[in-house]
Amino acid sequence: TQLLEQSPQFLSIQEGENLTVYCNSSSVFSSLQWYRQEPGEGPVLLVTVVTGGEVKKLKRLTFQFGDARKDSSLHITAAQPGDTGLYLCAGGGGTSYGKLTFGQGTILTVHP
């Protein structure tokens, strides 16, 4: 069974601060996705990374896939209250073909 460990589990910061969320596994994934979920809604896909070492940027968000495709990070620059939500990483493929496994999530709160 492939497991994804996210850290930290909770993050409470002030507007303008930077933060990094980590997603780690002992398993290799074919792809890794990051989702953001707001209360009362389903997760929304932010990005997919598929190549070891890949870096993708989405405005103030920077996503990186580890060289060995076992870990990933999400870095937010100058966080804003609108970034508040549950951030989820999910690994696809690897030894579990076609299966999408989620981490436990990071609850981010950005205070004005």
Place this chain on the structure above:
Amino acid sequence: EAGVAQSPRYKIIEKRQSVAFWCNPISGHATLYWYQQILGQGPKLLIQFQNNGVVDDSQLPKDRFSAERLKGVDSTLKIQPAKLEDSAVYLCASSWAQENTEAFFGQGTRLTVV
């Protein structure tokens, strides 16, 4: 493009009652997932369909949960009888194909068992 549709949005039932959730995936998506999400946690996969066949149901409590996707499009998830610990959000998601795990989620059904 219409998204994943789920109904109902909310459901409150008493323990030992039965309940059913419905999901209509994005048109053309072959893979359909049902996830259970406890408040503040990541989604846990219950069952995954590829067209109308089951790919993975290893974490589905089969003594009380059942799911079907008879025509390879819509799907229903049923709980009978419900327990207090089944209180959660049930999320349906779909993706183009089994090898493409970029999933699109519905809004979910929030189930409260009292």
